[in-house]
Amino acid sequence: MPTPEQPVYPAHWEADVVLRDGGTARIRPITPDDAGRLVRFYERVSDEAKYYRFFAPHPRLSDKDVHRFTHHDYDDRVGLAATVGDDFLATVRYDRVDEHGRPAARPGPGGGGAPRADRAEVAFLVEDAHQGRGLASALLEHIAAVARERGIRRFEAEVLPANRKMIKVFTDAGYSQRRSFADGTVHLTLDLEPTAASLAVMRAREQRAEARSVQRLLAPRSVAVIGAGRGPGGAGREVLGRLRAGGFTGPLYAVNHALPEGTTELAGVPAHRSLRGIPGPVDLAVLAVPAEQVDRVLTDCGEHGVQGLVVLSAGHTEEAQRALVRRARSYGMRLIGPGAFGVLNTAEDIRLNASPAPYLPPPGRVGIFTQSAAIAIAVLDELEGSGAGLSTFISAGNRADVSGNDALQFWDEDPATDVVLMYLESLGNPRKFTRLARRTAAAGKPVVVVRGGRHSGGALPSGHLVPATHTPEDTAAALIRQAGVIEAGTVTELVDTGVLLAGQPLPTGGRVAVLGNAEALGLIAHDACRAQDLTPLTGAALPPGAGPAEYRQALGAALADPDTDAVVVTAVPTGAPGLTADALAAALRTAIDAAPERKIPVVAAHLAIDGLATALSARGIPGYPSAERAVRALAHAVRHARWRADAADPGTLPAFDDIDEAAAHRIITAAGPAEAAGRHPLAPDRAHRLLAAYGITVLPALPAPDPDAAARAARRLGYPVALKTTAPGLRHRADLDGIRLGLATEGELRRAHAELAAELGWLGAPRPVVQAMAPRGVDTVVRAVADASVGAVLSFGLAGPASELLGDIAHRLLPVTDRDAAALVRSIRAAPMLFGWRGARPVDTAALEQLLLRLGRLLEDHAEIAAVHLEPVVVAPRGLSVLAASVTLAPPPPSPDLGPRRLPAY
Numbered sequence: 001m002p003t004p005e006q007p008v009y010p011a012h013w014e015a016d017v018v019l020r021d022g023g024t025a026r027i028r029p030i031t032p033d034d035a036g037r038l039v040r041f042y043e044r045v046s047d048e049a050k051y052y053r054f055f056a057p058h059p060r061l062s063d064k065d066v067h068r069f070t071h072h073d074y075d076d077r078v079g080l081a082a083t084v085g086d087d088f089l090a091t092v093r094y095d096r097v098d099e100h101g102r103p104a105a106r107p108g109p110g111g112g113g114a115p116r117a118d119r120a121e122v123a124f125l126v127e128d129a130h131q132g133r134g135l136a137s138a139l140l141e142h143i144a145a146v147a148r149e150r151g152i153r154r155f156e157a158e159v160l161p162a163n164r165k166m167i168k169v170f171t172d173a174g175y176s177q178r179r180s181f182a183d184g185t186v187h188l189t190l191d192l193e194p195t196a197a198s199l200a201v202m203r204a205r206e207q208r209a210e211a212r213s214v215q216r217l218l219a220p221r222s223v224a225v226i227g228a229g230r231g232p233g234g235a236g237r238e239v240l241g242r243l244r245a246g247g248f249t250g251p252l253y254a255v256n257h258a259l260p261e262g263t264t265e266l267a268g269v270p271a272h273r274s275l276r277g278i279p280g281p282v283d284l285a286v287l288a289v290p291a292e293q294v295d296r297v298l299t300d301c302g303e304h305g306v307q308g309l310v311v312l313s314a315g316h317t318e319e320a321q322r323a324l325v326r327r328a329r330s331y332g333m334r335l336i337g338p339g340a341f342g343v344l345n346t347a348e349d350i351r352l353n354a355s356p357a358p359y360l361p362p363p364g365r366v367g368i369f370t371q372s373a374a375i376a377i378a379v380l381d382e383l384e385g386s387g388a389g390l391s392t393f394i395s396a397g398n399r400a401d402v403s404g405n406d407a408l409q410f411w412d413e414d415p416a417t418d419v420v421l422m423y424l425e426s427l428g429n430p431r432k433f434t435r436l437a438r439r440t441a442a443a444g445k446p447v448v449v450v451r452g453g454r455h456s457g458g459a460l461p462s463g464h465l466v467p468a469t470h471t472p473e474d475t476a477a478a479l480i481r482q483a484g485v486i487e488a489g490t491v492t493e494l495v496d497t498g499v500l501l502a503g504q505p506l507p508t509g510g511r512v513a514v515l516g517n518a519e520a521l522g523l524i525a526h527d528a529c530r531a532q533d534l535t536p537l538t539g540a541a542l543p544p545g546a547g548p549a550e551y552r553q554a555l556g557a558a559l560a561d562p563d564t565d566a567v568v569v570t571a572v573p574t575g576a577p578g579l580t581a582d583a584l585a586a587a588l589r590t591a592i593d594a595a596p597e598r599k600i601p602v603v604a605a606h607l608a609i610d611g612l613a614t615a616l617s618a619r620g621i622p623g624y625p626s627a628e629r630a631v632r633a634l635a636h637a638v639r640h641a642r643w644r645a646d647a648a649d650p651g652t653l654p655a656f657d658d659i660d661e662a663a664a665h666r667i668i669t670a671a672g673p674a675e676a677a678g679r680h681p682l683a684p685d686r687a688h689r690l691l692a693a694y695g696i697t698v699l700p701a702l703p704a705p706d707p708d709a710a711a712r713a714a715r716r717l718g719y720p721v722a723l724k725t726t727a728p729g730l731r732h733r734a735d736l737d738g739i740r741l742g743l744a745t746e747g748e749l750r751r752a753h754a755e756l757a758a759e760l761g762w763l764g765a766p767r768p769v770v771q772a773m774a775p776r777g778v779d780t781v782v783r784a785v786a787d788a789s790v791g792a793v794l795s796f797g798l799a800g801p802a803s804e805l806l807g808d809i810a811h812r813l814l815p816v817t818d819r820d821a822a823a824l825v826r827s828i829r830a831a832p833m834l835f836g837w838r839g840a841r842p843v844d845t846a847a848l849e850q851l852l853l854r855l856g857r858l859l860e861d862h863a864e865i866a867a868v869h870l871e872p873v874v875v876a877p878r879g880l881s882v883l884a885a886s887v888t889l890a891p892p893p894p895s896p897d898l899g900p901r902r903l904p905a906y
Contacts, residue, residue, distance in 0.1 A: 006032075007073050013080070013146055015902035016329045020134035020205070022212035023307070023332040024903065025089060027142050030079035034088075035066050037081075041088035046128045052163040053125045055185070069093065075150050076104060080143055082135050084332045085302070090126040090135040092143045096152065097121050118153040124166060134205060136169045141202060141900035144175075144192045155190045174198030206901045207409050213334050214402065214410035217308040218345045218392050220283035221250045223354060224275060224306075226297050227288035228254040228266055235312050236288030238356050239342065240267055246353035246360035253278050275304040283307045286354050291315045291338070294324060302331030310354055311337030314397065325400050329903070334406075339397030341373040346390055347416060355395065364389020365418035365502040369407040371399055372452070375423045375491060382495035387617030388502065391416040403428050403904070408436040411445065418445060421498040423491065425452040427480075429904065430471060430790045434483035434813065441484030442647045446501045446640055448486040450494045471789045478811035479790055484643045486636050496624060496633040503620040504601035506641040509565035512634065513558040515540035515551075516570030516605075525568050525605060525627035532635035537563060544574045548587035555588055555602065559595035566634055569604045570627060571612070585615035592621070601637060605630040651819030654853040656695060661861055664693040668864050671889055678866055678890035687887040691868075694858045696851060698870075698885045701769040707750045713770035720744045720773045723752050725760060742773060774881035777843050778833055779872040782851060784814075784859050786866050788893040792859040794824065794852060799872040802830045816856040821849040834875065843875040851880060863892035 014028045030038070042050075042061050050058045061069070069091075072079050076096040082089045096104040096117050104117035122143060124136050147155065159166050167186060171177065174197035175190040223243060228236035236256075243252055244267070254266040259273050272278050275285075285306045289297055291313045301309060309328060316324065316338045328335040336343065342355025346363040353360040357380055366388065370376045376395035383390060391414065394407050404422050411417045420440065427433045437447045471479075480487060488494040512534050514525045519541060529536040540554035551569070558567045571584060592602055605627040606612045616623035624630040667690045674680045682690065688698045704710035704723065714721045724739035738760070740752035749770070756768060779799035786792045792814040797803035810827040812820050825831065825845050836842040851873065859865050867888040874881045 007075075010074050010146075013142070015142060015900070016905075017082075017138045017142075017901055018206075018209040018213045018334075018903060019138065020132070020209055020212065022209065022214075022216045022334070023084075023133070024213070024329045024334065025082045025084050025135065025138070025332065026329060027080055027082050027139065027902075029074060030070055030072065030081050030091065030093075032070050034081065035070050037083075037086065037088050038066060038070055038091075041091070041127060042125075044127050044129070045125060049125065049128055052160055052166065053123060055158075055160065078143065078146055078150070080139055080146070082139055083330075085330055088127070089130045089133075090124065090139060092122065092124045092136075092139040094120040094122045094143055094147060094152070094155065096150075097156070101156070116151060118151060120147060120152045120155055122155045122157050124169070131165065134209065136166065137173070137205060138901060140169060140173055144190075145900045148192055153192055155188075155192060157188045157190075158185045159188060160184075161186055172201065174201035202901060207412065209901070210406050210409035211413055213308075214394075214406050215414075217284060217310075217334060217336060217402070218343055218352065218394070218410070219347070219350050220308070220352070222253070222280065222282050223248060223250065223284045223286065223352070224253040224255050224278065224282045225286045225288060225354075226255040226275070226301075227293075228256055228269075228271075230256065230259065230266065234288070235356065236286070237267065239286055239288060239312070239354060240269060242353045242355060242357060242360075244268065247351040248353070249349055249351055250283075251280065253282065275300045275306070278304070281305060284310065284354065286310045286312065286342070287337075288312045291320070294338070295320075295327065298324065298327055298331075302327070302333060306331075306333060308333055309335045309337070310340050310342055311335060311397070312340055312342065313337075314339035316398070321398060321400050328401065335401040336394065337397040338400060339373065341370070341376040341395030341397065343395070344390065344393035346392070355393075361393075362389040363391070363416075365391060365416070366421060366498050367391050367407070367411045367414065367417040367419070368393045368421045369404050370395045370423040371397060371425050372423070373397065375452070378491045379421070379423065379495060382492055383499075385613065386495060386499045386622070387614040388495075388499045388622075389617075399428070401903070405429060405432050405436055408433070408440055408447070412436070412440045412443065419498045419502040420445060420447045421494050422447065422449045423452065423494065424449060427451075427476065427789075430476065430479070434479055434485075434790065437480065437485045438483040438647075441640075442644070446486060446498075447484070448488055448494055448497050448501070448636070449480065450488050450491060471787055474807055474809065475787070475790070475793055475795075475811050479793070479813050481643075482811075482813055484640070484647060486640050488636070492629070493632060496622075496629050497636045499617075499622045500601065500603060500633045500637055501640070503617075503622055504603070504637070505599035506644065507566040507601050507634070507638050508598075508641065510534040510635075510638045511537055511563055511565040512631070513537045513539040513561065513564045513567045514570065515542065515554045515558060515567065516572075517542040517544055517546045517574055517576070518570060518572040518607075521570040521572060521605065521607065521627055525570055525631060528628045528631035529568075532631055534566075534631065534635055534638060537561075539567075545576045546574075547576050547578045548583040551584060552587040552591045555591035556594060559591065559600050559602075564600060566600060566638070567602045568627065568630055568634065569602060571604065571606045571609060573607070573609050579609075581609055581611040581615040584609070584612065585619050585621065588616070588621055589619040601634065603630045603634055646819065646823075649819070651817030653815055653817055654850075654857060656854065656857065658695050659854075659857065660693040664690055664858070664862060667693070668862055668889060676864070676889050676891075678888055682887040682889060684886075687885055690887055691858070691882075691885055694854050696854055696858075696870075696882060696885075698882045699771055699774060701771040701884070703767060704753065704770045705767045707753045710749055710753050710768070710770050711746050714743070714746065714749055717770065717772040721749065722771050722773055723749060723756065723768055724771065725756065725768050727760075771883065774874045774883060775876035775879065777874045777876035777880070779874055780848070781809075781869075781871040782855060782873050783870070784855050784865075784868045786859060786863070786890070786893060792856075794856050794859075796824050796852065797828055798830045798833065802828075812856075814856050814860055816853060818849070818853065821852040821856075824852060825849060841877045844878050844880060845875070847878075847880045848873070848875050851882075864889050866890035 079093040081091045098104045098117045126135050170188050178189045180187045225240045228240045252269050254269045254271040285301045345352040411420045441447050512529050514522050516522050526536040604623040613623040675682050702713035720742050722741050743749045781799045783795040794812045797809035802808045808829050810824050812824050834843050869886045870882050872883050
């Protein structure tokens, strides 16, 4: 057991981080066992850096210094180190101090005396060779999180004016801060509460670092294939051949420990028995060795200074995979795989095909991420069939380290990529994924995704499990749509949509002109438009003998029509003179180039015209072998254009003057232990008072265990009233005989009570309640749930079968703006019932939107609220009534996307 001299080691403070240059480091608490590492680290630090740290010459650490800097209580004194392998690269330390800057006194036994000091002095030391890599910034984020956990609210630092780099670390952090100058030093005070500015700084650093780490994998200056066989066949030899055939522009090496002594070449590539024999640096190593040999080879790579790994071999156990990632990161390396298909980069100055793909695709504007090797092959095959090109490609296999989120960080700023296509078997960190995807899509780079295992609960036919979140599928789908992600159903649809978005402008609306030389194909295109909620226009029905000139003229006319938002060109071979693939593609391109300045997307659907897809692609026009595929891709583009327009004006967050946040906080903190832990819902009276603090009134319901009590309740509330059971499956359901409505007299009430008692029986069942009648309207259900994976989610639907049976529920991730609330109400399929369907009187959707905004604000302000369920909410032509409500509390879940930067633990 730990003693006071050996406090419990806080393992949860350990984290792997990506640095500014794309390398990795491990941040962890310093322990007494680190004495030797600290001494070696200090010896490598320059005298200038030591002077900046201690304000005086301090050439070496005394035994007393070493003890002081390695022995911490992890509360008043904390030290963290950034490490690679067995070496310290940088350290940070804080010491709790009082308002006079003296070491803070600990409270005596029993906790009496003055409250604990909430400030600490902080100081850094970074090895000179690793300055400029962002180590101090990463350490500041982590030591600040540790300090907040230990009740410290501000940092103070004394910095020499000449130490401009360290001053910049503090001033650029984004925290609220104050600066003063006295006695020859700069005194800095940082408030550690995260701010919008500090979060923006952290995320910008995260984006640059993670993008750089992927860029190092996709643009290596040199590559070694480890495990390349001496004879043809085998994954290593195959990848080696693909790298050569693709024309990789840097040094290429083959490594095989079984090569005979004296062998200097393998398949025309310099060959070595180990990495140690390679005279120069190796940026990327492709591991094509059996799974049981990967650990040994990884060690060789780390010691040689390799920057990144592509692990082709599969079959690792969970524990072996976990250890593999830990070891790779300990050497500062990122890892793609295990079970990876590989990486491709078509840039002319790189030409990287580190995969078994038979050839390097032509350059294009599409970036692709997949997990499964089989899907990788399918996606590349579909891309080839479309005639389109590729910018970069990652197939991450088991995605043990490098993930789709890392790839998004890279493509967000990659000038060679305009569209991102992703096949994902799970979202990993959904909160981060939606944040990154929204940023990328809003900046003009659409993100198209196919999610494998959406409806299988993560189970594969083999019995293996796909890592998945516990977020319900309909919620996940709604939230990624909210983030601007285009969700495709198949790999074919994924590529079809990406090819269109990479080569054509976004449509400004859904009006589609259809023209072509075959009436039947044109009719199919018309029907496909209607099926995708697009509006087909009367286009040009060209005669069967139409040639390129007629196509050019018809397309020009369609593009000049102000009613046209997009054009579908159809073509079938008719034997018309000159209707060849090249001639038709050239004619369409000429018409597009001659069109007015208003940019309109053009897609082509063709049947059996050899070479037309390639000819069209070469001229930037997407071609499809069916009208349905062309129109489906176009519909995705139309919906994405609408999302882009909405994203440009997200609306405003509500400001309510009547909210009593303090009262709500008192109600929450007064909850009993079982309620606070989420084992029982909050007591109804407290739940109703909590909601009332945010302007949400629940219509009172009084217990009516017997007819006399029912009569007294009705007299108190006023007639007419409703009598209903509180049984969860029956309450509010007149169709299930669980309620009697519009009881206008005491006699009617007593008869209704007797009927319910006879039909349902009160013995052993929830007793009935009496409630005042609400104005008639549309019954709806409003929910809010704090999802640990994605954050708080607001949900809305109509009460009863529409939501329970048909799943017609809409979801929005908090925070919710006024535009979000309006969209939430209108996005369910049954929304017309709120707006006067079949002559009914429209209900007060403005009041409904206000309720949604208030509920969203409640969950934002109070992380302890796990769930709120309002059902039914009767929305009348004027106003609304909340008839029942439940609130569940729980300890606030961690918010990893709001904490300091760290790689996901594996």
